[in-house]
Amino acid sequence: xxxxxxRDLCAGYGPVKVLHNIDLDVEEGSVVVLLGANxxxxxxxxxxxxxxxxxxxxxxxAGATIGRSRPEVIVKRGVSLVPExxxxxxxxxxxxxxLVGAYVRSQRGLQAELEDWFTLFPNLAExxxxxxxxxxxxxxxxxxxxxxxMARPRILLLDEPSLGLxxxxxxxxxxxxxxxxxxHGTAMLIVEQNANIALSIATKGYVLERGHIxxxxxxxxxxxxxxxxxxxxxx
Amino acid sequence: xELFLEQVVDGLAMGxxxxxxxxGMVLIFRTTGILNFAQGExxxxxxxxxWQLNHWxxxxxxxxxxxxxxxxxxxxxxxxxxxxxxxxDNEWGMVILTFGLFLFLSNLTGFVWxxxxxxxxxxxxxxxxxxxxxxxxxxxxxxxxxVLIEIGVLTFxxxxxxxxxxxxxxxxxxxxxxxVGINVRRMSVLGWGIASSIGAIAAILAAPxxxxxxxMMFSVLLYALAAAxxxxxxxxLGAVVASLIIGVSENLAATYIPxxxxxxxxxxxxAIIFAVLVLKPSGLFGSEEAVRV
Numbered sequence: 202x203x204x205x206x207x208r209d210l211c212a213g214y215g216p217v218k219v220l221h222n223i224d225l226d227v228e229e230g231s232v233v234v235l236l237g238a239n240x241x242x243x244x245x246x247x248x249x250x251x252x253x254x255x256x257x258x259x260x261x262x263a264g265a266t267i268g269r270s271r272p273e274v275i276v277k278r279g280v281s282l283v284p285e286x287x288x289x290x291x292x293x294x295x296x297x298x299x300l301v302g303a304y305v306r307s308q309r310g311l312q313a314e315l316e317d318w319f320t321l322f323p324n325l326a327e328x329x330x331x332x333x334x335x336x337x338x339x340x341x342x343x344x345x346x347x348x349x350x351m352a353r354p355r356i357l358l359l360d361e362p363s364l365g366l367x368x369x370x371x372x373x374x375x376x377x378x379x380x381x382x383x384x385h386g387t388a389m390l391i392v393e394q395n396a397n398i399a400l401s402i403a404t405k406g407y408v409l410e411r412g413h414i415x416x417x418x419x420x421x422x423x424x425x426x427x428x429x430x431x432x433x434x435x436x
Numbered sequence: 437x438e439l440f441l442e443q444v445v446d447g448l449a450m451g452x453x454x455x456x457x458x459x460g461m462v463l464i465f466r467t468t469g470i471l472n473f474a475q476g477e478x479x480x481x482x483x484x485x486x487w488q489l490n491h492w493x494x495x496x497x498x499x500x501x502x503x504x505x506x507x508x509x510x511x512x513x514x515x516x517x518x519x520x521x522x523x524x525d526n527e528w529g530m531v532i533l534t535f536g537l538f539l540f541l542s543n544l545t546g547f548v549w550x551x552x553x554x555x556x557x558x559x560x561x562x563x564x565x566x567x568x569x570x571x572x573x574x575x576x577x578x579x580x581x582x583v584l585i586e587i588g589v590l591t592f593x594x595x596x597x598x599x600x601x602x603x604x605x606x607x608x609x610x611x612x613x614x615x616v617g618i619n620v621r622r623m624s625v626l627g628w629g630i631a632s633s634i635g636a637i638a639a640i641l642a643a644p645x646x647x648x649x650x651x652m653m654f655s656v657l658l659y660a661l662a663a664a665x666x667x668x669x670x671x672x673l674g675a676v677v678a679s680l681i682i683g684v685s686e687n688l689a690a691t692y693i694p695x696x697x698x699x700x701x702x703x704x705x706x707a708i709i710f711a712v713l714v715l716k717p718s719g720l721f722g723s724e725e726a727v728r729v
Contacts, residue, residue, distance in 0.1 A: 276617035290608035301605045305617035
């Protein structure tokens with residue numbers, strides 16, 4: 202069943218149109234990757250989906266329209282974004298970052314839930330009372346992911362989670378994302394330039410070029426596609 | 437020795453007044469990242485309103501509560517009508533805007549209430565307590581008590597409630613705050629409302645000693661700014677402790693250093709700030725992130 206359905210999405214910044222009639226679907230519980238070079242419109246797509254910039258077209262979550270709402274309304278509907286560059290609250294502690302992630306929910310039973318995430322991310326547990334600004338890049342990325350998950354989203358949007366991280370950290374991060382997807386059934390739409398690792402946990406992929414979807418298909422078939430291999434996989 | 441202690445107690449009470457205004461400024465700075473130069477004049481308007489209500493026969497306590505509520509509404513209204521029209525990134529624009537607000541409100545009070553000082557008398561009973569031979573007025577004690585309660589309530593709200601967490605998250609990163617579901621505009625409105633109320637308490641506390649007149653809050657504003665800088669712009673406790681230090685030091689300097697006297701004593705806290713900022717730019721209690729101010 203389709204969880205997130207996007208049709209004819211157009212968006213941009215003022216007079217500059219960046220996205221042209223984007224169509225994409227994310228199935229319930231699946232991981233979808235949006236590939237593309239710098240400037241292709243990947244981040245713009247996520248900004249439009251989360252209400253940070255104006256857009257046209259239809260965006261439906263489980264059949265209900267969520268397009269053109271303000272960011273805080275879209276979170277309540279079940280769409281959480283892990284923004285590019287993590288966007289953690291540097292002056293707040295790790296634990297406070299996670300608690301504020303649950304802002305749209307009832308505050309009952311949060312402590313037990315925190316412990317669950319700390320079990321999955323032991324690094325964060327050790328630093329739970331440290332200011333988030335003192336964490337390493339990898340730890341901040343993990344924190345940004347858990348913060349978004351604290352809202353109990355139906356779909357998690359991730360904007361270049363591998364950016365600026367060491368390869369071993371990236372592997373670890375995607376391993377955690379896969380576990381979260383399997384264990385919690387959270388659907389994911391991942392925007393990435395690191396196509397190899399993103400496709401390894403995805404079921405489906407789209408390729409974005411200059412604001413148009415130019416290719417889509419099963420993750421495995423995209424991995425085997427010569428043009429994609431040349432452009433995004435570096436082999 | 438008695439004179440010394442009495443000067444210290446008076447200094448603490450005056451410092452409490454500065455502290456109340458400084459708390460308001462630090463709160464606005466922490467919730468919206470704006471340094472509000474109009475904080476003192478916003479409080480002045482409220483002091484005049486309290487006086488006016490009292491003058492019309494409303495009991496003083498009722499007038500004060502009404503004034504504090506009005507301050508909240510007024511602060512929220514200023515955020516809603518003026519402040520949010522300007523981009524948060526336009527820092528110089530914000531400085532000019534709050535300065536403009538300062539001038540507007542300052543002249544507005546003169547236009548409405550004139551330039552003659554008025555007073556609504558004592559808030560606390562005029563009794564004097566004798567503690568170990570030192571005379572302490574109930575007014576001084578009451579002022580200090582009010583400021584202590586303010587800081588207690590604010591600290592509780594900011595650090596122990598969901599609302600406070602949301603406010604601090606909004607200051608830390610507006611975009612991310614929106615992304616976790618916080619209505620960031622509402623947080624700014626609330627921040628301005630609460631800060632305006634706290635500032636108004638400063639003017640009401642100061643009214644019996646300073647008298648209410650346009651310009652009354654200007655020196656208080658200078659001291660509060662000094663205290664905010666001294667305490668580190670993002671620390672509530674720091675702002676209050678610094679205010680007390682400033683209140684005491686200006687009083688002692690005026691009493692014991694003959695060539696300073698009551699005219700030059702305003703320079704004392706400025707000299708202290710200068711020294712602190714040279715030695716520790718983030719202030720006594722501030723975190724490094726606040727240095728950008």
